Amino acid sequence: MTHTHTLAVQDLTLGYGDRTVIDGLDLVLPAGRITAIVGANACGKSTLLRSMSRLLVPRSGQVLLDGKQVHRMPAKELARTLGLLPQSPIAPEGITVADLVGRGRNPHQRMFSRWSAEDDEAVAAALDATDTASLADRSVDELSGGQRQRVWIAMALAQQTDLLLLDEPTTFLDVSHQVEVLDLLTDLNRSRGTTIVMVLHDLNLAARYADHLIALADGRVHAVGDPHEVLTEDTVQAVFGLSSRVLLDPTSGRPMMLPIGRHNVSVPA
Amino acid sequence: MTLESVQTAVQTGPDAPPLSTAQVVARGRVRRTARRRWVIGVLAALIVLGYAVSLLVGQTFYSPAEVIGVILGQDVPGASFTVGRLRLPRATLAVLAGLCFGLGGVTFQTMLRNPLASPDIIGISSGASAAAAFAIVSLSISGTAVSALAIGAGLGVALLIYTLSFKGGVLGTRLILIGIGIAAMLDSLTAYVLSRAAMWDLQEATRWLTGNLNGVSWAQTVPVLVALVLLAPVLLGQSRNLSMSQLGDDTASALGVRVERSRLILIIAAVGLIAFATAAAGPIAFVAFLAGPIAARIVGPGVSLLVPAALVGALLVLVGDFLGQFAFGTRLPVGVITGVLGAPYLIYLIIRTNRAGGSL
Numbered sequence: 001m002t003h004t005h006t007l008a009v010q011d012l013t014l015g016y017g018d019r020t021v022i023d024g025l026d027l028v029l030p031a032g033r034i035t036a037i038v039g040a041n042a043c044g045k046s047t048l049l050r051s052m053s054r055l056l057v058p059r060s061g062q063v064l065l066d067g068k069q070v071h072r073m074p075a076k077e078l079a080r081t082l083g084l085l086p087q088s089p090i091a092p093e094g095i096t097v098a099d100l101v102g103r104g105r106n107p108h109q110r111m112f113s114r115w116s117a118e119d120d121e122a123v124a125a126a127l128d129a130t131d132t133a134s135l136a137d138r139s140v141d142e143l144s145g146g147q148r149q150r151v152w153i154a155m156a157l158a159q160q161t162d163l164l165l166l167d168e169p170t171t172f173l174d175v176s177h178q179v180e181v182l183d184l185l186t187d188l189n190r191s192r193g194t195t196i197v198m199v200l201h202d203l204n205l206a207a208r209y210a211d212h213l214i215a216l217a218d219g220r221v222h223a224v225g226d227p228h229e230v231l232t233e234d235t236v237q238a239v240f241g242l243s244s245r246v247l248l249d250p251t252s253g254r255p256m257m258l259p260i261g262r263h264n265v266s267v268p269a
Numbered sequence: 270m271t272l273e274s275v276q277t278a279v280q281t282g283p284d285a286p287p288l289s290t291a292q293v294v295a296r297g298r299v300r301r302t303a304r305r306r307w308v309i310g311v312l313a314a315l316i317v318l319g320y321a322v323s324l325l326v327g328q329t330f331y332s333p334a335e336v337i338g339v340i341l342g343q344d345v346p347g348a349s350f351t352v353g354r355l356r357l358p359r360a361t362l363a364v365l366a367g368l369c370f371g372l373g374g375v376t377f378q379t380m381l382r383n384p385l386a387s388p389d390i391i392g393i394s395s396g397a398s399a400a401a402a403f404a405i406v407s408l409s410i411s412g413t414a415v416s417a418l419a420i421g422a423g424l425g426v427a428l429l430i431y432t433l434s435f436k437g438g439v440l441g442t443r444l445i446l447i448g449i450g451i452a453a454m455l456d457s458l459t460a461y462v463l464s465r466a467a468m469w470d471l472q473e474a475t476r477w478l479t480g481n482l483n484g485v486s487w488a489q490t491v492p493v494l495v496a497l498v499l500l501a502p503v504l505l506g507q508s509r510n511l512s513m514s515q516l517g518d519d520t521a522s523a524l525g526v527r528v529e530r531s532r533l534i535l536i537i538a539a540v541g542l543i544a545f546a547t548a549a550a551g552p553i554a555f556v557a558f559l560a561g562p563i564a565a566r567i568v569g570p571g572v573s574l575l576v577p578a579a580l581v582g583a584l585l586v587l588v589g590d591f592l593g594q595f596a597f598g599t600r601l602p603v604g605v606i607t608g609v610l611g612a613p614y615l616i617y618l619i620i621r622t623n624r625a626g627g628s629l
């Protein structure tokens with residue numbers, strides 16, 4: 001899995017009914033890197049990701065994978081290259097972990113083909129990578145939030161795509177599980193060169209883990225590039241309407257944002 | 270020894286090396302599919318048994334030799350009429366209609382991720398039934414034209430519910446409630462059609478309101494067989510996509526399923542099966558609704574329910590019809606028996622849905 005694929009968006013307009021959510025967006029997602037997308041609630045991050053995996057047909061413009069329009073590609077062919085973990089995936093009642101992770105093999109299987117040893121190996125590798133092998137026969141319903149999120153990521157890994165889009169993979173997790181998931185995705189990126197694109201809410205973790213940061217506001221790109229250039233006090237003000245201080249994190253050297261609310265503001269002595 | 274290694278030793282024998290992850294994955298998969306295969310075998314055997322009993326037993330008992338003679342086309346005094354003209358088409362239609370209801374029901378329940386979303390609850394069967402009753406009782410037409418009207422009405426109801434409940438892509442309890450309302454309206458329409466009929470016939474009336482196999486002939490049975498032969502393979506071909514759709518549209522689509530196309534095929538095939546079976550036997554109460562959940566209980570999670578649910582449906586109709594004919598002194602239509610089975614489960618589900626969102 002060392003193929004590098006470029007995913008790009010050209011003049012993309014998306015919406016629901018007569019509401020426009022994304023308006024004339026241009027983006028290039030760097031191959032083999034980790035990209036984080038940040039933005040206020042309801043600014044269209046999920047909508048953008050859904051369109052990139054062809055769930056939503058663009059009003060105008062296009063999504064290009066290696067120069068080919070994703071909306072014209074055969075569904076399974078696209079799904080062997082590009083994976084998406086949605087914001088709130090649904091687990092069927094009573095399904096076991098191994099079975100759910102096995103669903104990730106769908107794009108590699110034909111309509112009536114039998115399950116192959118290769119499929120078992122891929123599922124096993126995904127379970128091992130996410131440290132969920134000991135849960136294989138457990139029912140997904142019984143897992144904790146952190147375990148469940150790792151299982152969903154395992155399902156996306158079993159898909160064995162070179163590009164992986166994740167919509168808020170750390171939401172609902174406590175801070176140590178958030179870091180665990182992001183470390184796992186970083187391992188995947190480092191060891192296999194998988195291109196990772198994820199929506200994150202925590203700006204500090206986004207700046208810490210991403211090579212490339214995209215800040216969306218009002219359906220457009222407000223700022224894009226290296227986290228040092230994107231995570232600034234001005235961007236936070238423009239994108240979230242929040243005044244803040246941005247400092248350098250002494251451990252990682254990455255920028256770090258401290259929000260300033262209306263209270264608890266002490267005047268420097 | 271650690272607790273974990275003890276557990277491994279207990280499960281796999283003292284000398285067995287620990288299983289690799291791939292072996293654990295394979296073992297779980299083999300267990301799931303083995304259980305399903307076993308269940309399918311037992312259900313099929315029970316259907317064969319029930320079918321045989323329905324042919325042999327009745328007001329008069331005919332020996333297996335006589336029944337086989339009739340099936341082979343020999344002229345057996347008495348049996349040729351009773352078995353050949355009455356019992357054989359009736360038992361055959363019971364099996365075929367049960368298969369259709371089971372398949373159609375579990376398809377809708379799985380696709381919409383809700384056991385209440387079965388075609389006989391959300392008005393699709395009622396639509397097919399109202400159309401068939403109108404065609405036969407008021408317009409005096411018969412044959413394929415009736416089935417065509419029933420399908421048209423079934424698809425029409427499906428489209429109507431879909432349009433009325435589609436709100437920003439979210440289908441759910443709203444769809445079920447709208448469906449239940451439409452079903453009630455269509456049932457009263459059927460009652461009206463029947464009440465306006467020139468000749469009031471109780472058998473006809475119970476057929477279109479709850480389902481009845483009395484007086485069934487081959488003319489009604491054959492179209493259902495044709496529908497099953499044509500449409501069941503279409504559904505089975507979508508089996509994997511149907512299982513994937515349980516993960517939600519976004520995930521299924523990301524895993525290479527063409528969600529909209531698959532849904533359209535599934536709806537048309539399932540409505541077709543329901544409509545053909547309804548045009549022949551009436552909307553046999555709750556068979557479509559019960560077959561899937563019963564099948565899910567016995568095969569366990571994570572496997573395709575299409576075939577097990579079809580077999581459960583066939584068994585329900587076959588046994589229900591036999592009991593209705595002979596167990597109560599008076600002849601009850603099959604729909605009354607299955608209705609008595611289904612009603613408590615419906616109430617249970619509605620109570621449960623009020624607490625939390627239901628799923629199959």
Ligand SMILES: Nc1ncnc2c1ncn2[C@@H]1O[C@H](COP(=O)(O)OP(=O)(O)O)[C@@H](O)[C@H]1O
Binds near residue numbers: 017039041045046048
């Ligand atoms: N299926 C849908 N139908 C209609 N509107 C939607 C749908 N999904 C999202 N929206 C609307 O589109 C806007 C962007 O949503 P979304 O992309 O989910 O935002 P984000 O992920 O950035 O929080 C929101 O206003 C939301 O209400």
Ligand SMILES: [Mg+2]
Binds near residue numbers: 045046047087167
């Ligand atoms: Mg979102």
